[in-house]
Amino acid sequence: MEVTERELTHPWEGVLITPSASADVGVLVLAGSSGRIDRERARLLAEQGIAALAIRWFGGPGQAPGICEIPLETFIDAVDLLRSDGARRIGILGxxxxxxxxxxxxxxxxxxxxxxxxxxxxxxWCNVGPGRDGERLPYRSSWTRRGEPLPFVPMDDSWTATQPSSGPIAIREWYELSEKTFHHLVAPAEIPVEKARADLLLVAGGDDAMWPSLPFAEHLAQRRRAADAPVRLIARHDAGHRPRLPGESPASASPHFQYGGTTEADALLGAAAWPHVLDMLGSGG
Known part of the structure; x- marks a missing residue:
């Protein structure tokens, strides 16, 4: 399907990719701590008849250089843009x-x-990188809402990597240690997904070396099911932190971090999730 790309510079850098036919569905595409504008993923969705908006939500002009006290209004405004552009069903893929x-x-x-x-x-979780003041420490929340920081779990900086310092490291154990160290802060920091009226699709790999995303996803699913709220969980125990959707190029290796999984397993997880992505966006699950 032919698509059109519109570059955005305000209120954030980004790109809105729309199909040639009018789209009733709009999706906000959010990368992780790379900070990039995920054009490839947005284009993949647009080729399926979905209006896709990918934005830079930190590290851009007027934004915090790190993931530190990022206003949730950043994403709410992006949702509003998709609605004003004609989308009647709104998704966020992050x-x-x-x-x-x-x-x-x-x-x-x-x-x-x-x-x-x-x-x-x-x-x-706490910030990843510096805030607007240029400081990384003391730890602060990754997010704010109406100017107030959300409760968060900080990192335990007593952790040291077990891998040689010369190569990329796996930091999953750092998150697991921090949960134990600051166990009294975990409950206030839980994301109350049962309050969201949105349908929820969770995709996670059991070999994630960045953080324990599959146990996290299972916990989210439990919260939803306990509230009789819709949820789907797609998992592969051999996949890592970066599932790849059909048509996407393999994720590049990092000199700093291990992500777990394999190119094949990450692609298989993305392939298993893809029909659910399209079904939930197109039909409401």
Whole structure:
């Protein structure tokens, strides 16, 4: 399907990719801590007849350089843009920290109809990188709502990587240690997904080396089921942190972090999730 790309510079950098025919469905596409505008994923959705908006939500002009006290209004405004552009069904597709943002936005914005959370967390974590003041420490929430920081779990900086320092490291154990160290802060930081009216699709790999996204996804699913709220969980125990949807190029290796999984397993997880992505966006699940 032919698509049209419209570059955006305000209120954030981004791209709106729309199909040639009018689209009733609009999706906000959020990358994780890479901070990139995920054009490839947005284009893939647009080729399926979906209006896809990919934005830079930190690290751009006028934004915090890191994921530190990012206003949830950033994403609510993006949802409003899709609605004003004609979309009647709104989804948010986010990966990792972008999935954290997607889930929280759906809790606070009833206009979100679908959340597709790839490699999600079930709780709010502290900042990744510096805030507007240029400081990384002391730890602060990743997110704010109406100017107030959301409760969060900080990191335990006593952790040290077990891998040699010369190569990329797996930091999953850092998150697991931090949960134990700050166990008294976990409950207030839980994402109350049962309050979201959106349908929820969770996609996670059991070999995630960044954080325990499959246990997080299972916890989110339990919260939804306990509230009789719709949820789907798609998982592969051999996949890592970066599932790849059909048509996407393999994720590139990082000199800093191990992500777990394999190219094949990550693609198989994305392929298993893809029909559910299209079904939930197109038919309401």
């Amino acid at each position: 990966v990792s920290k972008g999935a954290e943002a997607a889930l929280l936005t759906a809790v606070h914005d009833p206009h979100v109809d679908v959340v597709i959370a790839l490699s999600p967390t079930s709780r709010v």
